[in-house]
Amino acid sequence: MTTEQATTPRTRYPRAQCEVSVALCTLNGSQWIEELLQSIAAQELLPDEIVIQDDCSEDDTVELIEKFADQAPFAIRLEVNQFRLGSTANFATALARCHGRFIALADQDDVWYPIKLRRLIDELELDPTVTMVFSDADLIGPDGQDLGQRLWDARLIGRTLRKRAVVPEELFARRALTTGCTMAVRRRAVAASLPFPEALENEAAPMRHDRWLSLVAASVGTVRALPESLLGFRVHPDQETGVLVGAQLTHALGRAASAVFIAPVGQSNESHLARANQLEAAAERANEMGDFEEALTLEAIAAHHRSRVQTSGSVLDRLRSIAEGVRVGAYGWDRLGMVAVAGDTVRSVRPGRGAQSEPAVHSAPALQGEPAPENQIEGS
Numbered sequence: 036m037t038t039e040q041a042t043t044p045r046t047r048y049p050r051a052q053c054e055v056s057v058a059l060c061t062l063n064g065s066q067w068i069e070e071l072l073q074s075i076a077a078q079e080l081l082p083d084e085i086v087i088q089d090d091c092s093e094d095d096t097v098e099l100i101e102k103f104a105d106q107a108p109f110a111i112r113l114e115v116n117q118f119r120l121g122s123t124a125n126f127a128t129a130l131a132r133c134h135g136r137f138i139a140l141a142d143q144d145d146v147w148y149p150i151k152l153r154r155l156i157d158e159l160e161l162d163p164t165v166t167m168v169f170s171d172a173d174l175i176g177p178d179g180q181d182l183g184q185r186l187w188d189a190r191l192i193g194r195t196l197r198k199r200a201v202v203p204e205e206l207f208a209r210r211a212l213t214t215g216c217t218m219a220v221r222r223r224a225v226a227a228s229l230p231f232p233e234a235l236e237n238e239a240a241p242m243r244h245d246r247w248l249s250l251v252a253a254s255v256g257t258v259r260a261l262p263e264s265l266l267g268f269r270v271h272p273d274q275e276t277g278v279l280v281g282a283q284l285t286h287a288l289g290r291a292a293s294a295v296f297i298a299p300v301g302q303s304n305e306s307h308l309a310r311a312n313q314l315e316a317a318a319e320r321a322n323e324m325g326d327f328e329e330a331l332t333l334e335a336i337a338a339h340h341r342s343r344v345q346t347s348g349s350v351l352d353r354l355r356s357i358a359e360g361v362r363v364g365a366y367g368w369d370r371l372g373m374v375a376v377a378g379d380t381v382r383s384v385r386p387g388r389g390a391q392s393e394p395a396v397h398s399a400p401a402l403q404g405e406p407a408p409e410n411q412i413e414g415s
Contacts, residue, residue: 045230045323046230048131048222048225048226048229051134051135051136051222052134052135053083053084053134053135053136054083054135054136054137055080055081055082055083055084055135055136055137055138055139055152055156056082056083056084056085056086056133056134056135056137056138056139057075057082057084057085057086057138057139057140057141057152058086058088058126058129058130058133058138058139058140058141059071059085059086059087059088059129059140059141059142059143060087060088060089060090060122060125060126060129060142060143061087061088061089061090061092061096061097061100061143062089062090062091062092062096062119062122062125062143063092063093063094063096064092064094064096064143064144065092065094065095065096065099066144067143067144067145067269068096068099068100068143069099069103070146070179071141071142071143071144071145071146071147072085072100072103072107073103074145074146074147074148074149074266075141075147075152076107076108076109077147077149078147078149078151078152078153079149079150079152079153080152080153080156081108081109081152082109082135082139082152083109083110083134083135084109084110084111084112084133084134084135085107085109085110085111085112085141086112086114086129086132086133086134087100087111087112087113087114087129088114088116088125088126088128088129088132089113089114089115089116090116090119090120090121090122090125091115091116091117091118091119092115096143097113097115100113101113112132114128114132116128121236122243122244123231123235123236123241123242123243123244123247124231124236126140126215126244127229127230127231127244130225130228130229131229131230133225135222136221136222137155137156137159137219137220137221137222138219138220138222138225139152139155139156139218139219139220140215140216140218140219140220140245140248141216142215142216144269144271145172145216145266145267145268145269146175146179146266146267146269147265147266147267148264148265148266148267150265151170151265151266152219154170154261154263154265155168155169155170155218155219155261155265156219158219158259158261159219159221162257164256164257165221165256165257165258165259166220166221166223166224166252166253166255166256166257166258167213167218167219167220167221167224167248167249167252167253167256167258167259168218168219168258168259168260168261169213169214169217169218169219169249169258169259169260169261170217170218170260170261170262170263170264170265170266171185171186171187171193171196171217171261171262171263171264171265172185172186172214172216172217172264172265172266172267172268173185173186173264173266173267173268174186174189174267174268174270175267175268175269175270176269176270176271177269177270177271179267179269181267182270185264186214186217186264186268187262190214192210192212195210195212195369196212196260196262197260197262199260200259200260201257201258201259201260202249202253202258202259202260203253204250204253204254204317204321204329204332204333205332205336206253207246207249207250207253207258208250208314208317208332208333208336209336209367209371209372210371211243211245211246212246212249212260213245213246213248213249214245214268215243215244215245215248216266216268217265217266217268218245218248218249220248220252221252221256223255223256224248224251224252224255224256225248227251227252227254227255227320227321227323227324228247228248228251228252228320231244231247232312232313232316234309234312234313234316235247235313237305237309237312237313239302239305239306239308239309240305240306240307240309240310240313241309242310242313247313247317250314250317250333251317251320251321253329254317254318254320254321254324254326254329254330254333255320255321255324255326255329300345300382303343303345303378303382304344304345307340307341307343307344308340308341308344310337310340311337311338311340311341312337314333314334314336314337314340315333315334315337317333318330318331318333318334318337321333335365336365339360339365339366342356342360342365343360343379345379345382345383350383350384353383354380354383354384357376357379357380357383360376361376
């Protein structure tokens with residue numbers, strides 16, 4: 036157990052007081068929030084409550100929510116932060132306040148299709164071992180027009196997810212596969228995920244709330260991927276983390292692939308150590324829930340991240356370590372895994388590769404990063 040894990044206090048998550056909660060975080064969302072709330076009010080299966088955590092909006096988002104609350108067909112539990120938390124910590128706060136047996140996450144700028152909540156909750160009700168279910172989405176523009184593309188395909192994960200009805204923890208450990216607004220989570224998985232560990236906020240390789248939830252849910256239960264599109268996912272310039280399309284995506288992919296090879300060794304090392312700490316934190320949660328085999332899987336992947344930290348040792352030893360990682364499948368067998376192998380190899384043999392010889396720089400996007408566009412292309 037890392038020091039960070041040991042100092043993360045755990046408190047008992049209270050029992051459910053209702054069936055379905057929606058956890059919604061807002062920040063300056065006045066342009067979109069009314070359309071989202073109306074789409075939730077039009078659900079075939081209505082939630083019992085929407086728990087809203089506003090992160091110090093400076094527009095009239097809060098006033099619009101309060102206006103909607105006057106005629107909402109369910110409880111609106113709004114809380115405004117005293118200071119700005121950031122999206123990951125804000126969602127942790129919202130999730131901790133939810134009363135539902137099942138909790139669906141929402142983003143302020145999307146549009147839910149009427150069947151969304153019923154479809155997700157039906158899937159959770161069908162099998163008590165399922166701890167999370169998430170769907171695909173249609174991409175829509177700022178004015179709501181259909182962009183003719185699905186979310187999974189835009190994030191380059193459609194082929195991976197359509198091959199698997201059940202997504203194992205190993206895949207979530209290697210790559211970000213979920214988007215929070217598409218998911219619903221069983222209360223037991225939320226309880227296992229809270230409180231979020233400090234390791235998630237490491238600037239070298241931050242892990243967002245939706246990936247952390249997915250990782251823990253897959254470690255303590257079963258996560259299902261539904262290839263159906265259950266909402267309109269809005270793409271616009273002001274979104275904090277979104278999806279790039281067309282020429283933007285092509286350019287971002289090129290920059291991210293280049294960064295694998297040219298990133299300073301110090302930056303790469305910090306990224307691997309950050310990811311190892313996060314995976315070890317998830318393994319600890321799995322151990323607490325009695326899911327020991329899943330914990331061992333996460334610990335093995337974390338150990339591989341630590342083995343990829345480059346020191347001033349011999350080039351031959353480093354290359355042997357990479358070869359062994361490939362032999363046992365530690366990098367995975369997909370395209371991104373092979374890119375990671377190539378990047379480790381280049382960093383091992385190029386001059387000045389010692390960990391102390393280059394400063395850590397976080398300005399260039401890399402496959403290890405979490406913010407957009409890396410949430411589309413992150414690899415192991």
